[in-house]
Amino acid sequence: MKKLLITAVAVATGFIGYHAPVVQAATAIDVDQLLRQVQQGRTRDSDINRQRIERFRAERAQQANLLQQAKNDKLAEENRSKALDRLFETNDGEIIELEQAVQDRLGDLKELFGVIQQVAGDARANFDISMTQAQFPERSVFMTELAQKVGQTNRLASVQDIEQLWFEIYREMVETGKVTKFTTELIDTDGSLAPAEVTRVGVFNAVSDGQFLYYNEDAKKLQVLSRQPAGRYLSKVGAVETSTSGLEPFPLDPSRGTLLSNLVRSPTLAEKFHQGKEVGYIIVTIGAIGVLLAIWRLIVLMGVSGAVSRQAKNLDKPGNNPLGRVLKVYHDNPSADVETLELKLSEAIIKETPKLNKLIPILKIIAVVAPLMGLLGTVTGMIQTFQQITLHGTGDPKLMAGGISTALVTTVLGLTVAIPMVFLHTIVSSRAKRVSQVLNEQASGMVAERAEATG
Amino acid sequence: MDALFYYIPALASVRDFFELGGNVLFLIAGVLVFMWTLIFERFFFYSVKYPKIVKSSIDYWNSRTDRKSWHAHQIRERLVSVAGQELDRNVPMIQTAVALCPLLGLLGTVTGMIKVFETMAVSGSGNVRNMAAGVSFATVPTMAGMVAALSGVALSAYFLNRANRERELLADHITLDH
Numbered sequence: 001m002k003k004l005l006i007t008a009v010a011v012a013t014g015f016i017g018y019h020a021p022v023v024q025a026a027t028a029i030d031v032d033q034l035l036r037q038v039q040q041g042r043t044r045d046s047d048i049n050r051q052r053i054e055r056f057r058a059e060r061a062q063q064a065n066l067l068q069q070a071k072n073d074k075l076a077e078e079n080r081s082k083a084l085d086r087l088f089e090t091n092d093g094e095i096i097e098l099e100q101a102v103q104d105r106l107g108d109l110k111e112l113f114g115v116i117q118q119v120a121g122d123a124r125a126n127f128d129i130s131m132t133q134a135q136f137p138e139r140s141v142f143m144t145e146l147a148q149k150v151g152q153t154n155r156l157a158s159v160q161d162i163e164q165l166w167f168e169i170y171r172e173m174v175e176t177g178k179v180t181k182f183t184t185e186l187i188d189t190d191g192s193l194a195p196a197e198v199t200r201v202g203v204f205n206a207v208s209d210g211q212f213l214y215y216n217e218d219a220k221k222l223q224v225l226s227r228q229p230a231g232r233y234l235s236k237v238g239a240v241e242t243s244t245s246g247l248e249p250f251p252l253d254p255s256r257g258t259l260l261s262n263l264v265r266s267p268t269l270a271e272k273f274h275q276g277k278e279v280g281y282i283i284v285t286i287g288a289i290g291v292l293l294a295i296w297r298l299i300v301l302m303g304v305s306g307a308v309s310r311q312a313k314n315l316d317k318p319g320n321n322p323l324g325r326v327l328k329v330y331h332d333n334p335s336a337d338v339e340t341l342e343l344k345l346s347e348a349i350i351k352e353t354p355k356l357n358k359l360i361p362i363l364k365i366i367a368v369v370a371p372l373m374g375l376l377g378t379v380t381g382m383i384q385t386f387q388q389i390t391l392h393g394t395g396d397p398k399l400m401a402g403g404i405s406t407a408l409v410t411t412v413l414g415l416t417v418a419i420p421m422v423f424l425h426t427i428v429s430s431r432a433k434r435v436s437q438v439l440n441e442q443a444s445g446m447v448a449e450r451a452e453a454t455g
Numbered sequence: 456m457d458a459l460f461y462y463i464p465a466l467a468s469v470r471d472f473f474e475l476g477g478n479v480l481f482l483i484a485g486v487l488v489f490m491w492t493l494i495f496e497r498f499f500f501y502s503v504k505y506p507k508i509v510k511s512s513i514d515y516w517n518s519r520t521d522r523k524s525w526h527a528h529q530i531r532e533r534l535v536s537v538a539g540q541e542l543d544r545n546v547p548m549i550q551t552a553v554a555l556c557p558l559l560g561l562l563g564t565v566t567g568m569i570k571v572f573e574t575m576a577v578s579g580s581g582n583v584r585n586m587a588a589g590v591s592f593a594t595v596p597t598m599a600g601m602v603a604a605l606s607g608v609a610l611s612a613y614f615l616n617r618a619n620r621e622r623e624l625l626a627d628h629i630t631l632d633h
Contacts, residue, residue, distance in 0.1 A: 272569070338525045401575030408569045415562040419555055426551040437540060445533025448526035 116157060116165065117150040123169050131203045131215050131256070132175045134184050134222045139168050176202045179240065187216060187223040198222060199241045204252050205260075207237045214257045225260055276409040279377030283370055283410065287417030290366035294424035297359055301431040304356070308435055312442070315450045322352040322439055323446075330447045334454075345447060349439045356432045363428060367421035374414020381407025476595030479563030483556060483596060487603045490552035493545045494610050500541070501617065508538050513628055522632040535626050542618040549614060553607040560600020567593025 103110075124143035127133055133140070146165055150157050179201050186196040186208060198213065200206045206213040206222055211234070216223040228234055233251040240250045253259050273280065307321035318324040318331055326348045333344060385403030392399060460467040473480050512534045521527050570589030 342525070398576045401572040405569045405572035405576060408565050408572070411565045412562060412569065415558060415565065419558050419562065422551060422555060422558070426547055430547045434540060437536060441536035441539075442533040444529040445531075445536070448529035449533075452521075452526055452530075 113150045113157065116162060117147055119169070120147040120150065120165055123165070123172070127168075127172065129215070129217055129256075130172065131200055131206050131222075132172060133220065134198070134206075134215060135175075135180075135182050135200065136171070137220065143168070172203075175200075178202065181241075185221055186213070187219060187221050189224050189226045193221075201240065201250055201252065204254060204256055205250075207241060210234060210237050210241070212237070212260055214261050229260065272409055273413070275406045276377060276413050279373060279380070279410045280413045283373050283377070283413045283417055286366055286373070287370060287413075287421065290363055290370075290417070290421050291424065293359055294363055294421070294428055297363075297428050298424075298431065301356070301428065301435065305431060305435050308438055312438065312446065315446055322356065322435065323443060325352065326439060326443045327447065327450070330450065341447070342444065345444050349443060352439055353436050356436050360425070360429050360432055363421060363425040367418050367425055370417035370421065371411070371414040374411040374417075377410025377414075378407045381410065472595070475591050476599060477563060477567065477592040479559060479566060479592075479596040480599055483559045483563075483599050483603055486552050486555055486559060487606070490549055490556075490603075490607050493549050493552070494607065494614075497545060497549070497614055500544075501621075505538075505541070505621065508541060509625060509628070512538055512625065516629045522630070527631070531626075531629050531631065534629060535622060538625050539618070539622045542621050546611070546614045546618055549607060549611045553604050553611050556600045556604035556607070558600070560597040560603075563596020563600065564593045567591070567596070 120143055124140060124147065127140055127143065142164060146157060146161050149161065179199065181197055181199050183195055183197050185193050186198065187193060196208050198206050198208045206215070208222075208224070211228055212225045213222045214225055215221075229251070236249050236251055239248045273284075276283070304321060307319065308323045311319055311321055311323040311327070315327060318327040326345060329344045329348045330341065333341060336344070381403065385400055385407060388403060389400055460470065473484075516522070516531065516534065519527065519530075522531075567589050570592050571586050572589075574586050574589055
């Protein structure tokens with residue numbers, strides 16, 4: 001045994017030494033020391049075992065106690081569980097009973113709250129778009145709270161709340177039939193805020209300082225309409241604002257402002273004019289030139305025809321006017337024979353007539369060309385519109401309609417130029433015609449009369 | 456004003472018609488009134504004034520001893536021309552007014568169409584009721600312009616013919632000794 005151990009140790013050491021010669025010295029274990037170690041270890045183990053056995057013996061009595069205690073605990077807990085179960089069941093029953101009682105007691109109230117919630121919601125929606133909202137802005141807060149309160153299960157609406165709801169709806173109803181004055185912040189056409197006295201006619205219209213207002217739902221304020229209705233409506237607004245009692249006529253918008261707000265959308269005359277773009281400007285320029293020409297020719301011809309008619313009454317002194325110049329031919333050749341005189345007169349008349357008809361054909365041309373140019377603008381506008389339709393399809397009629405209405409503006413401009421031009425052309429040309437008639441048909445007669453008078 | 460509309464319902468219907476057709480109707484009405492003023496003036500002239508002119512012309516001519524020479528020819532021509540000028544007065548203006556009425560109607564039509572398309576641009580093509588205003592703006596002035604023109608077209612032609620006829624008649628009455 002010992003020999004074997006040594007051999008084993010030797011082999012082991014040799015093995016180790018062979019592999020790790022550095023450790024050889026340290027692992028050279030003394031055989032006696034090993035023996036001591038083994039002996040010590042054995043004694044330590046037996047000590048521990050002994051202690052354990054003693055402890056187990058000591059505890060054996062206690063274990064029974066512990067087991068008993070654990071059993072007792074379990075029993076107590078089971079009992080408590082049963083008691084709690086019973087309690088739970090009784091409570092559950094009680095809850096069901098109580099809920100039933102609540103339902104029984106609520107009964108009609110439940111329906112009432114449903115109705116209150118619905119009515120409060122509806123009323124708030126109505127109030128939000130009503131003219132009276134500017135006068136009583138605090139009520140919408142109350143309405144919102146009430147609707148929330150009634151919607152929850154753990155809060156109840158008080159009698160005051162319900163009465164307040166009733167009051168608000170009733171007040172709205174009463175105000176519908178009233179004409180009242182109150183002061184509120186007003187949004188002016190330029191967007192500025194200013195307090196002003198407003199006269200409200202029911203929930204239909206509000207006026208201030210002779211102007212119609214509308215209720216701006218986003219800003220929650222009354223706002224002045226940027227475009228006011230026709231003058232015959234506005235003229236009656238002042239009477240309602242100033243009167244305190246009695247009956248006054250008032251133009252009412254029964255659609256509660258919808259008709260009035262549609263006014264704002266239509267573009268003004270200036271905006272429409274600028275829609276005509278370049279063609280429109282050209283038409284208007286030509287029209288202005290035409291009008292100026294016509295006025296100039298009219299003034300000139302009026303002067304000429306006045307001078308001619310004065311000359312016709314006074315044949316002795318040929319002045320510096322068309323008729324005077326024709327008569328001068330006779331005055332210069334008093335002794336000429338009839339044929340020569342006639343030729344000379346015709347010559348003089350032919351010389352005078354073109355001056356009278358100067359520029360009149362241009363007026364006619366403008367009157368004809370202006371509508372044609374308008375048509376040109378309309379057609380090009382239409383082409384653009386239809387190109388847009390080609391690109392975007394006809395899905396949006398608004399796009400197309402806007403383009404067409406813009407395109408038509410040039411036609412309107414063309415007509416508005418053509419109509420006065422036709423009129424002016426008639427005035428000017430008939431004046432010119434009268435003077436040239438006097439020269440062509442009457443001048444020789446005047447000369448003949450003059451010749452007979454002088455004999 | 457309102458009392459007037461209240462007691463004379465016909466006036467109110469006239470006002471409603473004007474509101475239906477828009478502002479162009481006022482222009483057409485103005486041209487129409489102007490045209491008929493001229494027409495009545497012409498009737499008055501032909502029935503009252505013109506016979507006096509004819510009489511004085513013929514008297515003057517008959518008071519002359521010489522009705523044969525070149526001078527007499529020229530003086531006769533002058534007499535006819537002076538009367539003719541009076542005959543022609545305002546007739547071109549009546550014709551112009553007749554021509555302007557349909558043009559004004561057309562102006563109303565185009566502005567009305569613009570209104571229709573604007574409405575369409577704002578509220579889409581689904582809202583036919585909103586377009587009705589524009590459509591009435593477009594159609595009523597056209598009708599009014601046509602009616603206004605028709606009321607004057609026959610008379611303007613009549614005056615033109617009558618002026619020419621009276622001129623020739625006068626020339627016939629002022630006889631020359633050949």
